[in-house]
Amino acid sequence: MVKLVGQIIENRPIEEGTFEMIVAVPPTFSYLPGQFLHVRVADSYDPLLRRPLSIAWAASGRFGLIYRVSGRGMTMLSRKRSGESLDFLGPLGQPYPLRTDRPRAFLVGGGIGVPPLLGLAEALSEKGISVTAVIGAQTKDGLLLLDRLQPFGKLLVATDDGSVGFAGTAVQCLEERFGSGGERPQESVIYACGPLPMLRALDELAQRWRIPGYLSVEESMACGVGACLSCVVLRRGGPGESGRPQVVRTCVEGPVFASGELLWEAWEQPKWWEDTEETPT
Template identity: 40%
Template sequence: MITQQQKIRQECMVIVEQKEIADSIFELTVEGALTEEMSAPGQFVHIRVADSYEPLLRRPLSVASIDFEHSRFTMIYRAEGRGTNLLAEKRAGDALDVLGPLGNGFPVDKAKSKAFLIGGGIGVPPLYELAKALNKKGIETVHILGFENKKSVFYEEQFRELGDTYIATVDGSHGTKGFVTHVLDRLPADFDTYFSCGPTPMLEAVQAAYPEKQGFLSYEQRMACGIGACFACVCRTTKSETDYVKVCSDGPVFAAGVVIS
């Protein structure tokens, strides 16, 4: 869960760059002191997408890459609703109200020598910063990434620079036809740890494929406040029928086998 030691800022950051990198997929880079508080890949930020009170709620965006030297970080998101479409209209030089960093990220120190990074759709972005962090520790990373089609694929070359990378598309227009599990079926399970982020059905399939492996999953629950106050993102755990966690503050990353989705 979010601890008192974890400092959360609300800052009016400056947009350095924004561009569309795939079909309705945008890469957004911002600059500001909030970057200094980021402590682990897999954390997220809460963005106010408009200067008015409509839309009222902030939008949670995962962090794809962190540049501490220049106090910048990059987010990748899909523009598919009113809030994210408004965000997609912003340009370099605009101000952006950002709350964060939020949540608990991936435990990089749990991997020993080789890790599988398994992502689906908009769950792919946080795995990029994770791959960089693992590579810095000398951990070999293998990336298995799933998308709807060729037009929605992004960061393929960036991941290839960090390790073996496999792409799956639902319609077979790029890489392996089907889901990430179709790629996993062909790969030897010669890794010690896996990290995964994406739709709940994908996370369930990955856990089922590797019941004996150490794994960590990042969940994409809908959330309102982002700090654990509103209880909009609660999930039941495997401990008991009355034990719950809040994905925004206790997660979004949990060890495999903890959350009942």
């Protein structure tokens, strides 16, 4: 957890609107899948803040960031050239736990949530886990990294418009596979990164099938180190905490949370955030 500078080796489009940046760092650099870097996209103060980017993969002396070019900050990042330096904090946050007690893993990614699953797929397959990536997008043009995930196991693809693969969401696709009886959910773990509605549906699915699930959540973030309390979510209180929800920071206690931990209703209902004394439990 330090402020570092790496040298950009490569920064180029790998798919329509999506870039991969490869950065050279000292060989001592290491990360665990699911962790992120807080990246400075420009030397100026406009745009002001760093951008949290999940680490897609790392090898000896280098790591890869895969990001969608949308908005001014990401456009500025995409214009950085090889040879320039990249200022970042990290690796930050809690990684996905690599569960070896169950032989099968389903890695569910939606839209730009796919990149961190790449390093995760590699780490799990190295441990002998049977990996299935379930990748979803609105249309086939939005599907990311299929060719890069392929070597680590099976691949299931879902598009909302049915232009390729399963017609529906990645979560519906997984549900159907489980329902058809071919996937042995009781031996499986779910890992996911993607938009909030996807994570929420997946959380519900994981609990219904009684499968451990790990969900990487994104909230609007400023400092990245736990000081500003911007990127918070509500976690259900455990039995020892009198059932009272706790405010947790996605940058420190997250971004990965276990299925069943998060109080999704809190995104919609201000009452959950009202005074502690009156907070419903």
